[in-house]
Amino acid sequence: MKLRSKLNLLSITVLTALTASIVVAGLLAIDDVIVEMNGRLLRNDLANLLRRLPRESDYPGESNRTAGEGGIPRPLSKLRDHLTSRGIDSDGTLFVLQRPNRLLFKAGNSLDASPDSSDVAEMFARKQGIMELTLGGTPYLAAFEVVSDGNWLVVQSASLAQMFRKKTRYLGRVGLGALGLMGLFVVISTLFVGRLAARIERTLDCVHTVEQGDLGRRITPIVSQDEIGNLQRSLNSMIGTIEKRTAEQQKDREALLASEEKYRSIFENAIEGIYQSSPEGRFLSVNPAMARILGFDGPQEVLEAYTDIRSQLYVEPRDRDKLQALFHNEGRAERFETRMYRRDGAVIWASITASTVWNEHGRPLYYEGILEDITERKRVQDALQNEKRFIEGAMDTLTDAFLVFDLEGKLLRWNKTVSAASGYSDKEIVPMFAAQFFPADEHPKLIDALKRIVAQGHATLEASLLTRYGGRISYEFTGDLLKDLAGNPSHICVVGRDITERKRAELEIRRLNERLEQRVTERTAELESANRELKDFAYAVSHDLKAPLRAINQLAGWISMDYGEELGEDGKEQIDLLMGRVRRMHGLIEGILQYSRIGRVREKAREVDLDSLAREVIDLVSPPQHITIRIENELPVVVGEPTRLTQVFQNLLDNAIKYMDKENGKVIISCLNQDDQWTFRISDNGSGIEEKYYDKIFQIFQTLAPRDESESTGIGLALVKRIVEMGGGKIWVESELGNGSTFSFTIPNRRESK
Amino acid sequence: MKDPRPILLAEDDTVDAMTVKRAFKDLHLANELIVVGNGEEALHYLRDSRNHKPSIILLDLNMPRMNGIEFLNIAKQDIELRRIPVVVLTTSKEEQDKVDSFNLGIAGYIIKPVDYLQFVEVVRTIDVYWTLSEIPREA
Numbered sequence: 001m002k003l004r005s006k007l008n009l010l011s012i013t014v015l016t017a018l019t020a021s022i023v024v025a026g027l028l029a030i031d032d033v034i035v036e037m038n039g040r041l042l043r044n045d046l047a048n049l050l051r052r053l054p055r056e057s058d059y060p061g062e063s064n065r066t067a068g069e070g071g072i073p074r075p076l077s078k079l080r081d082h083l084t085s086r087g088i089d090s091d092g093t094l095f096v097l098q099r100p101n102r103l104l105f106k107a108g109n110s111l112d113a114s115p116d117s118s119d120v121a122e123m124f125a126r127k128q129g130i131m132e133l134t135l136g137g138t139p140y141l142a143a144f145e146v147v148s149d150g151n152w153l154v155v156q157s158a159s160l161a162q163m164f165r166k167k168t169r170y171l172g173r174v175g176l177g178a179l180g181l182m183g184l185f186v187v188i189s190t191l192f193v194g195r196l197a198a199r200i201e202r203t204l205d206c207v208h209t210v211e212q213g214d215l216g217r218r219i220t221p222i223v224s225q226d227e228i229g230n231l232q233r234s235l236n237s238m239i240g241t242i243e244k245r246t247a248e249q250q251k252d253r254e255a256l257l258a259s260e261e262k263y264r265s266i267f268e269n270a271i272e273g274i275y276q277s278s279p280e281g282r283f284l285s286v287n288p289a290m291a292r293i294l295g296f297d298g299p300q301e302v303l304e305a306y307t308d309i310r311s312q313l314y315v316e317p318r319d320r321d322k323l324q325a326l327f328h329n330e331g332r333a334e335r336f337e338t339r340m341y342r343r344d345g346a347v348i349w350a351s352i353t354a355s356t357v358w359n360e361h362g363r364p365l366y367y368e369g370i371l372e373d374i375t376e377r378k379r380v381q382d383a384l385q386n387e388k389r390f391i392e393g394a395m396d397t398l399t400d401a402f403l404v405f406d407l408e409g410k411l412l413r414w415n416k417t418v419s420a421a422s423g424y425s426d427k428e429i430v431p432m433f434a435a436q437f438f439p440a441d442e443h444p445k446l447i448d449a450l451k452r453i454v455a456q457g458h459a460t461l462e463a464s465l466l467t468r469y470g471g472r473i474s475y476e477f478t479g480d481l482l483k484d485l486a487g488n489p490s491h492i493c494v495v496g497r498d499i500t501e502r503k504r505a506e507l508e509i510r511r512l513n514e515r516l517e518q519r520v521t522e523r524t525a526e527l528e529s530a531n532r533e534l535k536d537f538a539y540a541v542s543h544d545l546k547a548p549l550r551a552i553n554q555l556a557g558w559i560s561m562d563y564g565e566e567l568g569e570d571g572k573e574q575i576d577l578l579m580g581r582v583r584r585m586h587g588l589i590e591g592i593l594q595y596s597r598i599g600r601v602r603e604k605a606r607e608v609d610l611d612s613l614a615r616e617v618i619d620l621v622s623p624p625q626h627i628t629i630r631i632e633n634e635l636p637v638v639v640g641e642p643t644r645l646t647q648v649f650q651n652l653l654d655n656a657i658k659y660m661d662k663e664n665g666k667v668i669i670s671c672l673n674q675d676d677q678w679t680f681r682i683s684d685n686g687s688g689i690e691e692k693y694y695d696k697i698f699q700i701f702q703t704l705a706p707r708d709e710s711e712s713t714g715i716g717l718a719l720v721k722r723i724v725e726m727g728g729g730k731i732w733v734e735s736e737l738g739n740g741s742t743f744s745f746t747i748p749n750r751r752e753s754k
Numbered sequence: 755m756k757d758p759r760p761i762l763l764a765e766d767d768t769v770d771a772m773t774v775k776r777a778f779k780d781l782h783l784a785n786e787l788i789v790v791g792n793g794e795e796a797l798h799y800l801r802d803s804r805n806h807k808p809s810i811i812l813l814d815l816n817m818p819r820m821n822g823i824e825f826l827n828i829a830k831q832d833i834e835l836r837r838i839p840v841v842v843l844t845t846s847k848e849e850q851d852k853v854d855s856f857n858l859g860i861a862g863y864i865i866k867p868v869d870y871l872q873f874v875e876v877v878r879t880i881d882v883y884w885t886l887s888e889i890p891r892e893a
Contacts, residue, residue: 546845
C-alpha cells in the first residue's frame with residue numbers, strides 16, 4: 001500500500017472519529033445547553049427591558065399609589081406600553097407582579113396562566129435569576145428580577161417545549177456542518193498528502209537516476225525549506241560532490257594513461273637506445289632503437305644474444321669496469337664515451353648516460369641508461385679536428401700575422417707570426433684583447449678602423465704592433481668582418497703585414513723624391529734662364545739681324561733708283577739679286593722668330609670655329625685661278641690658339657698651292673671625329689713627295705726644291721709640326737709622287753672631354 | 755703736315771734715319787725733322803727751352819743708352835711732355851713691346867717696312883693722319 005493511500009485512510013478515519021464524537025457529545029449535552037442558552041437569552045432580554053424602565057424615584061410622590069388608567073401606577077403603565085410595543089416571542093410571556101402575589105401586568109401567549117405563589121415567593125426571595133416554573137401545567141423557563149424597591153417582580157418566560165422543538169433542527173444543521181467540514185478536511189488532507197508524496201517521489205526518482213550513473217541530475221524544484229527540502233538539498237550537494245570527485249578521478253586516470261602512453265612511445269620510438277642491464281652483465285630490457293644501434297632486428301634478440309656485456313659488447317672491456325666504478329661511486333655516469341662491437345663486428349662509438357637502481361639494502365639492483373650512437377659525430381669531430389689542424393698549419397705557414405677577434409675584441413685565433421713578432425708566448429696570448437697589441441696612442445685610429453669594419457665589412461689600417469717588450473713594429477692590417485651561418489657579424493679577421501721594410505723604402509723614396517724635386521726646381525730655373533736667354537736672343541735676332549738687312553735693302557734700292565743709269569743692265573740685275581737674297585734672309589729670320597715664338601709665347605686657348613677659320617685662310621692665301629680649294633665636310637669647333645691654328649692651315653694650304661704642278665689643281669680639306677680626337681686632312685693633286693722625304697720635310701730649314709726656285713725657307717712645315725705637337729696632336733704625310741699628297745694632323749677633342 | 759712745328763725722330767740707325775728723311779723729301783713735307791740718336795738725347799732736346807717743341811715724336815724702341823720704352827716712362831710722367839703724340843716706329847713685332855708702349859700712352863705703333871716704297875707709304879699715312887688729327891697747341 002502506498003504512502004499516499006495510507007495517509008489518506010488515516011486522515012479520513014481520524015476525521016470520521018472526530019466528527020462522530022462531536023455529534024455524540026452534542027447529542028448528550030444539547031438539552032442542558034438549550035436550557036442554559038435560553039435562560040441567558042431570557043435574562044438578557046429581561047435586563048434590556050428593565051434598563052429601559054424609568055426609576056420610581058423619577059416619580060416622587062407617586063410611590064405606592066395606584067394612579068393612571070386601570071389603576072396602574074404610571075411607571076408601570078409606561079412599562080406596559082413599552083412591552084406591548086416590543087412584543088415577545090411567540091411562546092414567551094411577560095409578567096409583572098406586586099408583592100406578595102398580585103399580577104399587575106401580563107403580556108404574551110400564555111396569558112391564561114400565572115405563576116404559582118410558591119414560585120413567586122421564591123423569586124422575590126432570590127431577587128433575580130432563572131428558574132423553571134410551571135404555568136398552567138406547562139413547563140416554562142423564566143428569568144426574573146425584583147425591581148422598584150422590591151415591590152415588583154418582573155418575569156420573562158418562555159415555553160420549554162417550544163425551546164426543545166428547535167433542538168431537532170439544530171441537530172440536523174450541526175450534523176450537516178460536521179459532514180461538510182469532514183469533506184473539506186478530506187479534500188485538503190488529500191491534496192497535502194499528494195504534494196508530499198510527489199516531492200518524495202521526485203527525490204526518489206532523482207536518486208534512482210543518479211544510481212544509474214547520471215551524475216548531472218539534480219532534484220528540482222525544491223519547493224519548501226522543510227525537512228524534505230533540506231533532505232533534497234543535501235542530496236543535491238552530495239551528488240555534486242560525487243560528480244566532482246568522479247570527474248577528477250577520470251582526469252587522473254586519463255593523465256595516467258596518456259603519460260604511460262607517452263613513456264611507452266618514447267621507449268619504443270626513441271632514437272637513443274634505452275636499456276636496463278644487470279650488474280652481472282646481461283641486458284634486462286632494451287628498446288627497438290638499442291637493438292637497431294647494435295645491429296639486431298628486435299629487442300628480444302638482444303636480450304638473448306648477450307650473456308656477458310663486458311666482453312661481448314665493449315671493445316675495451318675495461319671501459320665497462322670504469323663505467324661500473326662510476327655507478328658505484330657516484331650512482332650515475334654521464335656521456336661516457338666508449339667503443340662497442342655491433343652484431344656484425346663493426347665498431348661504433350657510443351655515449352652512455354646511465355644510473356643505478358638500488359634495492360632497499362643499498363645493493364645495486366640494475367642499471368638503466370640511454371645509449372647514443374655517436375659514431376657519425378665522432379667522425380665529424382675528427383674531420384673538424386683535422387680541418388682545424390690543417391687550417392692552423394696553413395695559418396702558421398703565413399708570414400703575415402693572422403688574428404681573429406670576437407666582437408668584444410677578445411683574441412680567439414692567431415698564428416705563429418703573431419707570437420713570434422709580438423714576443424708573447426701562446427699561453428700569454430690566450431687571455432689578451434685586441435687593444436693590448438697596439439700602443440695606447442694609436443687606439444683612436446684602431447677604434448675608427450673597427451667601426452669601419454663593422455659598418456662596411458672591411459678596412460685597412462697602418463698601425464704599430466706593440467711587442468711584449470714595448471717595441472713597435474710597423475704593420476699594415478686588413479680587417480674583415482666574418483659572419484656566422486645566420487648572417488650575423490660574429491668575428492673580426494685581421495691579417496697584418498710587417499711593413500717596416502716598405503716604410504723604410506718609402507722614406508727613401510720620399511727622400512729621393514725630395515732631392516729629385518730640388519733637382520727639377522734647379523733645372524727648371526736653369527731652363528727658364530735659358531729660355532729667357534733664347535727669348536733675348538730671338539729679340540736680338542729680330543732686331544739686330546733684321547735692321548742691317550733692312551738698311552742693306554734700303555741702300556740697294558736707293559742705289560738702283562738713284563744711280564740706275566750709271567749701273568747699266570748688269571749692275572741693276574746684281575742689285576736685284578742682292579735684294580732677293582736680303583729678302584730670303586729676312587724670311588729665314590722671320591721663320592726662326594716664329595718658330596721660337598710657338599713655345600715661348602702662348603695665346604690663351606679658346607673655342608675656335610675651324611670651319612670659318614679655314615674659309616678665312618682660303619681667302620688669305622688667295623689661290624690662283626687654276627686651283628680650287630674645297631672643304632668637304634663641316635669642320636668642328638675645337639679648343640686652341642686661333643693664331644697658331646691659322647698658321648697651320650695657312651702653311652699647309654700655301655704648300656699645296658706652291659707645289660701644285662697640275663693645270664686643274666684641287667685641294668680638299670676634310671675632317672673626321674675619331675675616338676677623342678679630330679683628324680684633319682688636306683689633300684692635293686700636286687707633285688707629291690717621295691716617301692724617303694716624309695720625315696725630312698718636317699725638319700726646319702729643309703726644303704726639297706732649290707732655294708732660288710721656290711724662295712722657300714724650309715720653316716713652314718717645321719712650324720706646323722711644332723704647333724700640332726704642342727697642341728697634343730700628330731702630323732704625318734701620305735703621298736704618291738706625281739699624284740699629290742695628303743697632310744693629316746690631329747687635335748685632341750678637349751671640348752668633349754671636358 | 756698742317757702743323758708747322760718740327761717733328762722729332764729718335765733713331766740710332768743712320769740708314770733708318772736716312773730713310774725717314776728721304777721719305778720726307780720725297781713727300782715734300784715742310785716740317786723740320788730733328789733726329790736724335792737715343793732717349794737721352796731726345797729728352798735733352800725736349801727739355802731745352804731754346805728748342806722748338808715738336809708736334810709729334812717718331813720713336814724707335816731699340817736704342818742704346820735709353821731705349822724707347824724707358825724714354826716713354828719718363829716723358830709720359832713729365833707734365834710738359836706727356837701731351838706730345840708719340841708714334842712708335844720699330845722693327846719689333848713683340849706683343850710685349852706693343853702692350854708696354856700703348857700702356858704708356860703712345861698714339862700709334864708702326865712696324866718699319868723692309869721695302870722703301872712701303873716705308874714711304876707709312877710716312878705718308880702718318881702725315882695724312884696728323885694733318886686730320888688736332889694736336890694741342892701748347893703740347
